Amino acid sequence: xxxxxxxFKAMASxxxxxxxxxxxxxxxxxxxxxxxxxxRIEAKxxxxxxxxxxxxxxxxxxxxxxxxxxxxxxxxxxADSLYQSSDGLFDITSGVLRRAWNFYDHRLPAPADLDGxxxxxxxxxxxxxxQAVRLPEAGMELxxxxxxxxxAADRAGAVLAAKGLRHGYxxxxxxxxxxxxxxxxxxxxxGIQDPRDKTAILATIPVERGGLATSGxxxxxxxxxxKRYCHILDPRNGQPVTHWRTVSVVAxxxxxxxxxxxxxxxxxxxxxxxxxxCGMNYLAVDQSGTVHVxxxxxx
Numbered sequence: 557x558x559x560x561x562x563x564f565k566a567m568a569s570x571x572x573x574x575x576x577x578x579x580x581x582x583x584x585x586x587x588x589x590x591x592x593x594x595x596r597i598e599a600k601x602x603x604x605x606x607x608x609x610x611x612x613x614x615x616x617x618x619x620x621x622x623x624x625x626x627x628x629x630x631x632x633x634x635a636d637s638l639y640q641s642s643d644g645l646f647d648i649t650s651g652v653l654r655r656a657w658n659f660y661d662h663r664l665p666a667p668a669d670l671d672g673x674x675x676x677x678x679x680x681x682x683x684x685x686x687q688a689v690r691l692p693e694a695g696m697e698l699x700x701x702x703x704x705x706x707x708a709a710d711r712a713g714a715v716l717a718a719k720g721l722r723h724g725y726x727x728x729x730x731x732x733x734x735x736x737x738x739x740x741x742x743x744x745x746x747g748i749q750d751p752r753d754k755t756a757i758l759a760t761i762p763v764e765r766g767g768l769a770t771s772g773x774x775x776x777x778x779x780x781x782x783k784r785y786c787h788i789l790d791p792r793n794g795q796p797v798t799h800w801r802t803v804s805v806v807a808x809x810x811x812x813x814x815x816x817x818x819x820x821x822x823x824x825x826x827x828x829x830x831x832x833x834c835g836m837n838y839l840a841v842d843q844s845g846t847v848h849v850x851x852x853x854x855x
Contacts, residue, residue: 557723557739562587566594567602567705569729575716576723576739586719590712590726597708601631601700603651610698618694621683629687631700631707638703638815639679645822646815647679649691650791651699657796659787662778670794677791706769706814709733713810725763726810730770733810737764749774751801751841758802759839759847767810771817772802788821799824799843806837 560583562573573590575583603610613622624632638646652673656665676696683690691698700707705728712726713733725734725744737743743762750756751774761768773786773796785796803820807813816836820827828848831838840848 558583559724559739560587564591566591567598567708567728569705571729572727573712573716574724574727574744575721577721586716586721589719590715593712593715594708594728597704597711600628601704603697603699603701610700613689613691614697617691617696619690621685621688621690623688626687631703632684632689634703634811635700636679636684638819642819642822644679645791646702646819647677647791648698648700648702649679649682649696650677650789651701652676652695652697653789653791653794654787656794657785657787657789659776659778659785662780664780664785665794674791674794702818703811703815705729706731706767706809706811709810710767731810731814732763732768734763734765734768748802748804748839752845758841759849761804761806761839763806766806766808767813768804768806769810769814769817770802770804771814771821773797773800773821774802788818790822797821797824800827801841801843801845803827803831803840804838805831 557576557578559574559576560580564571573587575586577583599605600608601610602608605611609628616622635648656669656673676693681692683692709726709728709731710733713735717735722736723739725732734744743764745760746763746768747757748759748761748770750758751772773784776787777784788797790797800821803817805813805817807816816831816834820831823830828840838850
């Protein structure tokens with residue numbers, strides 16, 4: 557059995573499949589099917605695709621409801637569960653805040669702009685009935701970016717598992733679904749980037765199966781007058797979170813790991829209590845540089 561590493565690009569990110577199988581033709585066949593599934597999800601749910609279901613829902617804001625298929629309806633129900641479990645912090649209508657925050661110009665948004673956009677946020681206002689969804693006000697948006705990549709990792713993993721893969725993983729820019737350990741039974745050792753040095757590894761986390769995802773303040777950010785402003789925004793005030801540098805979570809599914817990491821970031825000083833209540837393994841670094849670890853995470 558050989559281990560094949562197959563890189564590809566999806567969701568504007570560098571991705572990789574690591575497949576331990578008997579030969580290269582088998583690896584390539586598996587990879588084609590998994591990559592096709594990732595591409596399907598990107599085409600269906602990306603807000604950057606004008607004909608995606610998300611773009612069609614957003615374009616109809618203030619107008620008629622848009623019918624959803626079973627997969628989309630399930631994801632909307634999942635978004636509702638995230639909203640409830642995060643006390644409203646994980647809100648897929650809050651993506652409108654990106655209109656005010658430009659992480660390339662290094663400038664703060666005008667308070668009036670933020671106030672106007674905050675009026676368009678509110679998952680409770682979204683109308684869902686008879687497998688159709690309606691945004692009641694023009695300008696409102698849904699954004700599946702908070703879990704789309706992790707969902708794609710899980711779906712690609714399901715495709716690989718159906719084709720018989722027992723050893724390997726899917727890596728979508730750090731959002732990972734591990735199908736099984738190395739052929740010798742040992743764990744895959746996954747490096748976690750140092751949030752203050754992109755050339756350094758903060759820690760390695762052993763994973764045999766399940767999901768691993770990281771959320772942090774170093775993915776998109778700018779610094780102004782000595783303060784860091786990151787892309788993870790609190791929907792209540794429109795401001796970036798500040799408590800954590802990075803949070804990595806190990807969970808049964810990539811989508812669960814990713815959403816727990818993001819919610820912990822959003823909950824700020826209450827993030828560890830949230831992870832403990834969920835029973836998750838984690839590695840987190842606060843703004844002082846202190847590392848917090850539970851069980852499977854090893855610094």
